[in-house]
Amino acid sequence: MSLRDQSHLRVVLYEGDGAEPLDGDLRFDAISRLLEQGFALTRVGSAGRTAPDDGVAAVVLGQFQNGARQLTTDAASEQLRFTNVSGFDSERIAGAVESTRAETNTARHGEWKPWFPVIDYDRCTNCMQCLSFCLFGVYGADQQGHIQVQNEDNCKTNCPACSRVCPEAAIMFPKYKAGPINGDVVTEADLNREKMKVDISALLGGDVYSMLRRRSDQAKERFSKERDDKKALQERQKCLTKLASAGDIPAEVLMNLPSPEEIQRRAEEAKAKAHAALAAQR
Amino acid sequence: MTHESGGILYCNCTYAQVLDPAAKQAVLRKLCDSGRSFEAVADLCEMSARKDPALKRLASGGNLKIAACFPRAVKWLFASAGAPLDPQQTEVLNLRELDAAKAGERLFAEDLQPNIPTGKVTASDVPAPAAR
Numbered sequence: 478m479s480l481r482d483q484s485h486l487r488v489v490l491y492e493g494d495g496a497e498p499l500d501g502d503l504r505f506d507a508i509s510r511l512l513e514q515g516f517a518l519t520r521v522g523s524a525g526r527t528a529p530d531d532g533v534a535a536v537v538l539g540q541f542q543n544g545a546r547q548l549t550t551d552a553a554s555e556q557l558r559f560t561n562v563s564g565f566d567s568e569r570i571a572g573a574v575e576s577t578r579a580e581t582n583t584a585r586h587g588e589w590k591p592w593f594p595v596i597d598y599d600r601c602t603n604c605m606q607c608l609s610f611c612l613f614g615v616y617g618a619d620q621q622g623h624i625q626v627q628n629e630d631n632c633k634t635n636c637p638a639c640s641r642v643c644p645e646a647a648i649m650f651p652k653y654k655a656g657p658i659n660g661d662v663v664t665e666a667d668l669n670r671e672k673m674k675v676d677i678s679a680l681l682g683g684d685v686y687s688m689l690r691r692r693s694d695q696a697k698e699r700f701s702k703e704r705d706d707k708k709a710l711q712e713r714q715k716c717l718t719k720l721a722s723a724g725d726i727p728a729e730v731l732m733n734l735p736s737p738e739e740i741q742r743r744a745e746e747a748k749a750k751a752h753a754a755l756a757a758q759r
Numbered sequence: 760m761t762h763e764s765g766g767i768l769y770c771n772c773t774y775a776q777v778l779d780p781a782a783k784q785a786v787l788r789k790l791c792d793s794g795r796s797f798e799a800v801a802d803l804c805e806m807s808a809r810k811d812p813a814l815k816r817l818a819s820g821g822n823l824k825i826a827a828c829f830p831r832a833v834k835w836l837f838a839s840a841g842a843p844l845d846p847q848q849t850e851v852l853n854l855r856e857l858d859a860a861k862a863g864e865r866l867f868a869e870d871l872q873p874n875i876p877t878g879k880v881t882a883s884d885v886p887a888p889a890a891r
Contacts, residue, residue, distance in 0.1 A: 480808055513801070517806065518798070520796060521796050532812070651832040659832065662831065
């Protein structure tokens with residue numbers, strides 16, 4: 478099941494009228510624990526606004542004084558469940574929520590690190606370089622030929638390579654360590670630096686993948702001549718180290734790239750998609 | 760508009776170590792002790808990738824203060840989930856740069872200082888902080 482097809486469990490910690498507030502430490506511990514487990518939570522206190530019901534399954538936690546059903550004014554949604562947490566510690570509260578998640582068959586969190594490109598459309602010029610560059614099918618184009626991130630979970634964790642080829646610094650990875658890739662403002666110096674990185678990649682042979690292909694082919698040729706697999710492996714590692722430092726691409730991503738033939742096939746497929754999207758705009 | 764009628768959203772950035780854990784805890788603690796209603800999410804990035812419908816209800820509810828990361832990133836995380844934020848009704852408190860005390864101060868301030876970028880942003884376009 479794709480990321481987008483999974484439904485979600487909303488957690489509500491109710492501490493308004495009709496419920497005893499939790500002890501301060503317990504509230505903090507329970508909320509912290511639920512967040513670490515990947516849940517989103519609405520805390521309902523005595524003041525302030527909360528977001529309305531959005532029709533997803535929800536579990537309402539509270540130290541209810543006279544039963545929880547009094548809190549609903551209409552026939553409570555079948556998706557709404559109440560759990561009285563009087564006497565619970567934070568571990569038991571988190572356990573109850575996890576049980577409800579399993580019962581409702583809603584999304585399990587934490588199995589995928591959310592690392593993927595986010596496009597700043599204020600900066601993007603729809604040049605399709607990212608689509609041409611990415612070998613993993615992360616990008617696509619909508620029906621109007623506009624670039625889109627379509628398969629977030631295809632992205633390789635900690636790899637910001639596509640942001641390096643963007644001439645406008647329009648591709649962000651919010652969990653990246655440094656700006657502007659992390660979403661910080663883009664300076665002229667950043668733009669020049671980004672351009673320089675693309676130039677370095679061009680000097681290496683067009684793009685990092687074509688360099689990888691070439692070096693891999695050379696290594697293969699040597700391997701067939703010398704039958705020295707140790708040397709071939711060393712050559713590949715040397716090449717990968719250079720690429721990793723030039724583009725800040727994690728070594729494990731480079732080590733797990735598909736075969737040169739598969740890289741070539743995917744690169745051609747991506748370029749064809751980009752050309753088709755650009756042609757659709759004309 | 761006062762804060763009472765606005766919403767608060769806290770992002771725990773659970774799946775990365777880019778926020779100072781002490782700062783995150785301090786902000787969350789302040790929220791928990793405030794008596795206020797608020798929304799807390801494990802990770803806005805994950806919700807954006809999942810196109811979580813919760814983002815739409817959060818974005819469409821009027822004034823909103825978001826404790827998360829860079830405003831440019833937050834803007835496009837919401838937008839890419841089909842839940843664009845209203846630039847006039849949103850203030851993002853960047854926990855990658857602000858300390859917990861300043862973030863807490865802004866979260867509970869009665870006024871809202873909209874700061875999500877509009878248009879092609881360069882360093883000179885960043886809104887100056889309002890006079891105190």
